[in-house]
Amino acid sequence: MTQEVLALTRRWVIILFRERLNLLFSVLQPAVWLVFFAGGLSGAVVIDDYIAFALPGVIAFTVVGNSVTAAMPLLFDKETGYLDKLLSMPIRRGSILLSRFVFQVGMNSAQVIVILLIALPLGVRPATGVPGVIGILVTTALLTLAITSAALALACAAPSHGTFFAITGFATLPLLFMSNAFVPVDSMPAWMEPIARANPLTYAIEAMRLLVMEGWGGGVPVALGVLGVASGALLGVGVWQFARQTGQRVA
Amino acid sequence: MIVETEALGRTFGERTAVDALTFHIAPGEIVGLLGPNGAGKTTTIRMLATLLPASSGTARVCGHDIRDDPDAVRRSIGYVMQQVSPMGYYLLTGREKAEIEASLYHVPRRRVKERAAEVLDLVGLTEHADQLVQEYSGGMQKRLELACGLLHRPELLILDEPTLGLDVQSRHHVWEHIRTLGVAVLLATNYMDEADRLCDRLTIIDHGRTVATGTPAELKEALGVLTLDDVFLAHTGREVS
């Protein structure tokens, strides 16, 4: 199984580095968010150190965006027929999914580190230091698992890539804005608060915000616990849809 | 027997795509599966390649039941699909694709590079091995597919229209390779000259049912005609369905 996952992941890594423009833009994207949201909005909002406050939101934006596109290769393999070729090989079905997660967690972790580095000259230093950075990486890994699972499930269930893009385009921005990414839950309008509380993204951002601005407190494990449960549930949905698509048990 | 099917059938809703098909392939034999568009060739192949469950009947591939032991079937076959757009690996080189698929077929790690180079050489792609698949011509892409079907030395090679859209040179090239392999081959094709030159035996199907079977010579003799085209038209009718 290791050999299979490594081989499948190798394909993604080679393609990533051959698509240089794509790579360049995905690395630059969060820098734009950081300057735009954090720099631009900080004057309009009454939160001290808004950049530090918004940083977890920018990280979440990036991780969600990347993880949604993480399903695209599966979507295209399904449509070009290459998925059938893979399924005619003696590989574990789970390897196909696992290779997406391995690749995407690696990719998102690298990107999070880039964002944290960009934030340094803007004066943001995580309060929890290096262990905190590891905590942030664990959080984003869980978030990656959650969103990638949901996107993979959708890629399997969608009849065509058009449907996939229509639904992800429809859902992504509300998912981001109906969270505490740029506004604390307490200062939200009353109707929005329960939505934000039901949004797994809120817990990822909560954990990261504590790690960046305050420290390891009771809030971090609680937020990570909720996020972990949500990721597990979405992973279940992803595996189920994939098994349905391929007509196999995913061992 | 390498392949043995028994009343193999598949329906899609009301439509019967494959209807009680029984045929066999002996070791080393090249068997052609012929039939008009929609006759059920690809559906049959997809069942044998464990991609599609059969609705009725059974089949054994290299001694393994397609339903009970699909993984053993997958280990014994090389499958070259009728249409797989190379878009998904455009940005890989031929060599990288072959190496990745060799790993997926569980070729031992230290043999992967060697084996990939071997199969690329076999189809005459050594010179282009480090070129992106994007830059390959249609014929080179087909030859790459063929090479990748051979990575794990399968006992059965399943080829679904392996020379579709190739020029005369490339087709002869591909036939040459297939003939020298010595493995059992199930070849679905719409080219009668291909079937005539390459196949030891043919099974002609129409509407999912066997309408004729025998060696190319036998089939022509039985009807007293000179070409396989005539055999084909006599058995499957002249109307376009």
Ligand SMILES: Nc1ncnc2c1ncn2[C@@H]1O[C@H](COP(=O)(O)OP(=O)(O)OP(=O)(O)O)[C@@H](O)[C@H]1O
């Ligand atoms: N997934 C599917 N859903 C519904 N019907 C299908 C499906 N796949 C194949 N069929 C039907 O089954 C029949 C056999 O199709 P198949 O692809 O096996 O034909 P074929 O002999 O390979 O034809 P061709 O020479 O055009 O490749 C056709 O009538 C086709 O419409």
Ligand SMILES: [Mg+2]
């Ligand atoms: Mg076909």
